[in-house]
Amino acid sequence: MSQLADEVSGNICDERSEIDFVCAEAEEKSSKIPLEMCHASVKFVERISISYARRHGVMGVLLRDGDAVDVRDQDKMILAVGEHCDEDVVDVLRRLLGVTNVRVMAFDHADVLAKINQAYQQQTGQADAVIDRLEVNKDNDLGQLLNTTSGGREDLLDIGSRAPVIKLVNLILFEAVKAEASDVHIQPYEDRLVVRLRIDGVLFDAYTLPRGVLEEMVSRVKVMGKMNIAEKRLPQDGRATVQVGDRVVDLRISSVPSSHGERIVIRLLDKGARLHTLSELGMRGQTYEEYRSLIGVEHGLILVTGPTGSGKSTTLYASLSEINSKRSNILTLEDPIEYQLDGISQIQVSEKKGMTFASGLRSVLRQDPDIVMVGEIRDHETAVLAIQAALTGHLVFSTLHTNDAASAITRLLDLGIEPYLVASSLVGVMAQRLVRRVCTECGQFDDTAVAPLHRLNLDEKLVDVGRMRVGSGCETCRETGYRGRVGLYELLTVNEPIRELVQTRSTAAQIKQAAIQSLGMRPLRESGIEKVLSGVTTVDEILRVTMREISGGNV
Numbered sequence: 001m002s003q004l005a006d007e008v009s010g011n012i013c014d015e016r017s018e019i020d021f022v023c024a025e026a027e028e029k030s031s032k033i034p035l036e037m038c039h040a041s042v043k044f045v046e047r048i049s050i051s052y053a054r055r056h057g058v059m060g061v062l063l064r065d066g067d068a069v070d071v072r073d074q075d076k077m078i079l080a081v082g083e084h085c086d087e088d089v090v091d092v093l094r095r096l097l098g099v100t101n102v103r104v105m106a107f108d109h110a111d112v113l114a115k116i117n118q119a120y121q122q123q124t125g126q127a128d129a130v131i132d133r134l135e136v137n138k139d140n141d142l143g144q145l146l147n148t149t150s151g152g153r154e155d156l157l158d159i160g161s162r163a164p165v166i167k168l169v170n171l172i173l174f175e176a177v178k179a180e181a182s183d184v185h186i187q188p189y190e191d192r193l194v195v196r197l198r199i200d201g202v203l204f205d206a207y208t209l210p211r212g213v214l215e216e217m218v219s220r221v222k223v224m225g226k227m228n229i230a231e232k233r234l235p236q237d238g239r240a241t242v243q244v245g246d247r248v249v250d251l252r253i254s255s256v257p258s259s260h261g262e263r264i265v266i267r268l269l270d271k272g273a274r275l276h277t278l279s280e281l282g283m284r285g286q287t288y289e290e291y292r293s294l295i296g297v298e299h300g301l302i303l304v305t306g307p308t309g310s311g312k313s314t315t316l317y318a319s320l321s322e323i324n325s326k327r328s329n330i331l332t333l334e335d336p337i338e339y340q341l342d343g344i345s346q347i348q349v350s351e352k353k354g355m356t357f358a359s360g361l362r363s364v365l366r367q368d369p370d371i372v373m374v375g376e377i378r379d380h381e382t383a384v385l386a387i388q389a390a391l392t393g394h395l396v397f398s399t400l401h402t403n404d405a406a407s408a409i410t411r412l413l414d415l416g417i418e419p420y421l422v423a424s425s426l427v428g429v430m431a432q433r434l435v436r437r438v439c440t441e442c443g444q445f446d447d448t449a450v451a452p453l454h455r456l457n458l459d460e461k462l463v464d465v466g467r468m469r470v471g472s473g474c475e476t477c478r479e480t481g482y483r484g485r486v487g488l489y490e491l492l493t494v495n496e497p498i499r500e501l502v503q504t505r506s507t508a509a510q511i512k513q514a515a516i517q518s519l520g521m522r523p524l525r526e527s528g529i530e531k532v533l534s535g536v537t538t539v540d541e542i543l544r545v546t547m548r549e550i551s552g553g554n555v
Contacts, residue, residue: 035107038063040119041077047096050120056089057082057109059116060097076101082109117245165216169224172207173251176268177244179478182309186221186264188214200436200485201309204478218255218262225253233257239336247272252336269338278318281311282487284530287522291430291491295319300427301390303377305402311434311487312399313338316373319397320344323371332373333360349375361385365394374398380416387417390425403547404524405431405492406512409502423499431490433524435531435541436482442474443481445535452539456529469535486536488527488546493519 044053044060053059059080077099079090094102176184176197183198193209209217222229225238238253252267283291294302302319304312317339320330324343332341335349335357347364349355357374358381364372365385377383377398390396402408408429412422446468471481492498492515501511515521528542 035061035080035111035115038078038080038115040115041097043097043099044077044093045119048093050116053116053120054113056086057112058089058093059112059119060093061115076103078103078105080105080107080112080115082107082112114246120245165213165220168209168213169217169220173242173249173266173268174244175206176266177247177249177270180270182268184264184266184268186217186266188258188261188263190260193217199478200482201434202436202480214261218264221253221264221266222255225251227253227255232262250336269336271340273339275321275339275341276314276318278322281315281318281489282531282536283489284527286520287489287491287527290493291428291489292322294428294491294493295323295395297395297427299390299393299395301387301396301398301425302427303398303400303408303429305400305405305408305429305431306433307401307403309434310432311485312432313375315430315432315487316397316399317341320371320373328370329368330371330373331364331367331369332375333357333364334373334375356382358382358385361389365389369394371395372397376400377412377415383412383415383417387412387421387425391421402431404508404512405429405490405521406508406515408492409511410508413502413505419503419505423494423502426494426502428494429492431492431524433488433528433545434485435488435528435537435545436480437484437486437536438469438538439471439474439477439481439483441476441483443469443471443535446470453532455539455543456525456532458529467535468533470538482541486531488524488531488542490522490524490527492521495519 038061041060041062048060061078061080062076063078077097079093079102081104090102090104172184172195179197179199181197181199182201185194185196185198185203187194187196188211190211192211193214194205195207195209196203197206198204219229222236222238224240224242226240227236227238235254235256238255240251240253242249242251248271250269250271252269254265254267255262257263278288278292304315306312320332320341324330324341326343330344332344332346333349334346337346337348340346345367347355347360349357349360357376357378361372361374361382362385372389372394374382374386374396375398377386377400386396386398400408400411402411406429408431409422409426412426413419471477471483473479473481477483492511494502495518497514497518498511501514506514512521512523516523525542525546528537528546531537532539532542
């Protein structure tokens with residue numbers, strides 16, 4: 001009994017109350033209450049560790065009684081169990097929870113585990129509480145910092161008996177995953193340590209910590225990423241996989257030395273995130289129809305361009321999902337593999353092991369592919385192989401880092417590709433950006449939103465502002481007025497006039513102007529203006545991510 005009690009954190013009541021213990025077998029026959037009709041008990045989540053709940057397959061719940069049920073302070077509790085329940089476990093939980101009336105009810109074991117994961121994932125604000133209680137420990141307990149769960153996969157929700165710094169790192173990562181952040185920055189200053197989260201493409205200061213915890217936090221993150229904790233003078237990269245309930249999240253960790261100590265950036269890749277379809281990305285009208293037609297060609301090179309974090313990988317995944325079929329052999333070369341695509345062979349690039357995009361592409365082309373995705377064209381060798389593959393009957397997708405669609409063509413020429421090869425192989429270029437959506441909870445129509453339109457060179461008198469919206473800020477959007485993102489797209493289809501310009505090495509501005517005139521190409525800013533006028537985003541967002549068009553070029 002004492003060993004069971006030691007496994008759980010919390011205060012044990014000394015007084016033993018009388019309870020009616022109902023065996024799971026009998027209750028299973030008499031109860032028809034579905035588990036989804038029960039509230040998870042906040043008291044149970046606060047006092048019982050998730051590892052204990054999972055080990056014994058038990059979760060504290062309360063029956064819903066309208067919306068007035070108090071899930072924290074009730075003196076009654078139902079223990080939902082999935083398998084045979086030990087009476088000693090029930091007695092320990094009763095004392096830890098301080099409840100007098102306990103009822104045991106049997107449910108499907110998988111349903112109980114799902115309820116446990118759901119309940120503990122709904123926790124929030126715990127990182128602030130840990131920070132308030134944090135004491136700087138100059139004598140690091142390396143054994144504690146090195147502590148990981150069995151199998152090497154850290155469960156961010158299992159913090160019951162962890163060292164304060166381990167608990168803090170886990171909670172920060174948990175809050176980041178819950179907020180759908182793409183990156184976590186641990187940035188040291190002279191007198192403090194700031195944790196920042198990148199949410200919807202914008203950095204926010206999330207937590208301010210004492211300067212003295214820097215060494216312990218950096219060591220803990222390095223241990224998670226299997227990095228050298230003794231090396232503090234050189235940049236390092238690491239990887240880790242953590243678990244948040246039933247979700248698996250990959251971490252890409254980077255450390256660099258700075259003037260005030262090591263700086264850490266953690267990229268979060270949620271393996272459980274849902275893949276978007278092309279129709280959900282924000283493409284509209286002619287652009288959407290032309291791109292769908294473009295990805296259906298038999299062979300050629302299709303490029304998606306934009307800066308880091310502009311959604312290029314999401315567009316490529318959506319494109320592959322659209323054309324994926326049992327009749328096609330599709331292979332990808334990625335760094336990293338962000339999502340698993342059913343029916344598609346995905347290959348992880350690893351330069352440390354000698355697997356580069358170029359060497360990997362050579363091997364992929366010997367696998368009889370119909371469609372190949374190359375994560376990024378970085379050098380002359382990869383560009384040559386991609387174009388050769390496109391010219392020999394393969395459909396090749398890849399990405400480049402350029403400001404607009406036309407610049408992708410000149411970038412290939414700058415990489416040393418002959419103009420006639422680019423003109424013969426390239427079938428289209430999609431340039432894109434991501435802008436934040438106006439929050440659906442606090443967004444409202446605003447006639448005063450017409451004022452900033454002159455910044456987009458629009459005549460306010462000729463614009464119908466009836467559908468323009470702004471967000472006032474609420475808890476859902478963290479008082480920003482924005483929630484989620486949507487894409488802006490600029491599609492350049494390579495036709496005969498464009499090919500002639502490519503072969504004469506015309507400038508990106510000349511190619512762009514010709515695409516606008518001969519193809520009706522809509523520049524990125526024009527795509528953004530449409531979304532402003534339809535109430536999807538705001539003028540400030542368009543100005544943040546796009547450049548002003550001047551005579552077919554941009555500045």
